[in-house]
Amino acid sequence: MSNHREDQAHRAYDDSPDRFRASRPALSFAGASGVLFEQAMAQTRMAICLCDPHAADQPIVFANRAFRDLTGYDEAEIVGRNCRFLQGPGTDPEALKRIRAAIAQEDVVVVEILNYRKDGTAFWNALHLGPIYDADGRLLYFFGSQWDVSDVRAARADERHARELARELSHRMKNMFAVIGGIVNFTGRARGIETEAREINDRIQALGRAYETTLDEASSGSIEVGQAIRSVLGPYDPEGRRIRFEGNGLRSDFSAVSVLGLSLHELAANALKHGALSEPDGHVTVRWNRNGAANQPTIVIDWVEEGGPHVDVAGVGLSPTAGSIVDRMLGMARGAIEREWHPQGLHATLRLPLREEVG
């Protein structure tokens, strides 16, 4: 039977810690701590090396297998050399300065540094470096632990790039909506149809506000319904006192944005003209929920007006254009609107099929 054990990665036992300990005076790794040292060094996936600060050029005196695996060098190629053989043309001199300062002051430091393997490929090394003292406080070694963080850095760069892209896209989209608004307005003025042009532009700008929210999480493909509702209705309640929002973090595929946004815009514009928002004490409560059968989930939005002009429930009628636009839009989205008139105001219920994120 071989006395070679297997580590968690099911690879052959690493006996370099045994040999290292055997080659050193017993005082530094005596008894149980020596066995622990061997096991820890042999089994960790963290690349570790020790350097002798008292020898000329501070050579590496020990490197565990993870270090050899990471760098591609054999033990014989590592031991006796200064760590700088891992550096290369892309290594930042500033990072080296920090390492040298830490060694001079016997400090612990973590530096991300570009290192090179034996085969010439570069990797980002999160180098953790610090002094090791003996029981009497004398400096014995410097340890260096190396961790390949190339993937982490790439992910961070991707994420930053995606955020920048989303910001740029958001900026361009806002600009585009502003330009469209400008075109509509000046065309309206030139043609003597300013009122119509304003009505069109209000709808376009409401759509723009509804879409703005989708960009924050552009990559997820879904939007938070509440966020879209708030930004569409924001301009109708600049002080944040007239419209109350009640909802949870319901999310939807962004196909719902345009119809939802424009429908609420129409309701708000109407409330401002004839309903609760036309009176100083009037207010609106907007509630959104997920509802419907499991196989046909639905976004349900309750729009409740209160404190506006008294509604003559018997003789009520919505202005025909506004009503039919909302009805047609929701109908085309396979949704619906129901209106109930109470003396204190309109209570509308909007329903829209909920397309949830896949997966």
Added chain:
Amino acid sequence: MNEMPRRVLVLDDEPLILLDLEFAVEDAGCVPLTALEAEEALQILAEQAICAAILDVSLGQGQTCEPVARALAAMGVPYVLHTGDLDRMDEAVRRLGGVLVPKPTPAAVVVSRALENAQQGEQQRYG
């Protein structure tokens, strides 16, 4: 040509674009049949004879109009691909060979492109 109402299938996942195209198809003297999803469009094809179709290419959540385009091609019904995403358009859809109409194009123009093709299609079939 026959006196049957000319039905036009319109497929788009954006209800407001659908609404606009629906009006435009009516204005062209045809009957619009609208669908928000490929499945809905295939259902319409199974039930009614149509003379032309307007297909949005990407239908959200990774869906494309490909199955609908295939069904139309098999039936010999001409269609236009109405897309804002020409560059990223799926190669499979591109190979199907529908007439491309980039978004944004005024709805009336999209419909007339679709009907142009319908007439050519009919001439070919009768000629």
